[in-house]
Amino acid sequence: MKQTGQDLISVTKALLRTSGDFSAALEHLLNPSSALGPLxxxxxxxxxxxxxxxxxxxxxxxxxxxxxxxxxxxxxxxx
Missing domain, CATH: 1.10.10 (Arc Repressor Mutant, subunit A)
Incomplete structure (x- = not known):
């Protein structure tokens, strides 16, 4: 949460949308417009x-x- 400046709810949602993939969730939080593919x-x-x-x-x-x-x-x- 410190790295992204996001709250717990946003971090949890990112983890849920990326099937628990920490690096993908972090990328999504840091750069929401990045092309990770569909969430x-x-x-x-x-x-x-x-x-x-x-x-x-x-x-x-x-x-x-x-x-x-x-x-x-x-x-x-x-x-």
Whole structure:
């Protein structure tokens, strides 16, 4: 929080949107307009958790196969 000058809520949101990736969250907080790729949102989390293979394919197109795999792992830890 000291590095970015952001409050706890902003830092927590950045970590949630980047699946807990500290370096990506820090980059997002320091440079919000940087091209990190799409950040996760609750609605996409809900779609991912639906288990629908077609929806998963669309999410892989948006976030990449690796990004979806990381998000699944992140959400499993969160439970």
């Amino acid at each position: 996760w949102c609750r609605s996409d989390d809900g779609l991912l958790l639906s288990g629908d293979p077609g929806v998963r394919q669309k999410l892989q197109e948006k976030y990449s196969e690796e990004g979806v795999a990381k998000r699944v792992a992140f959400l499993e830890v969160e439970r």
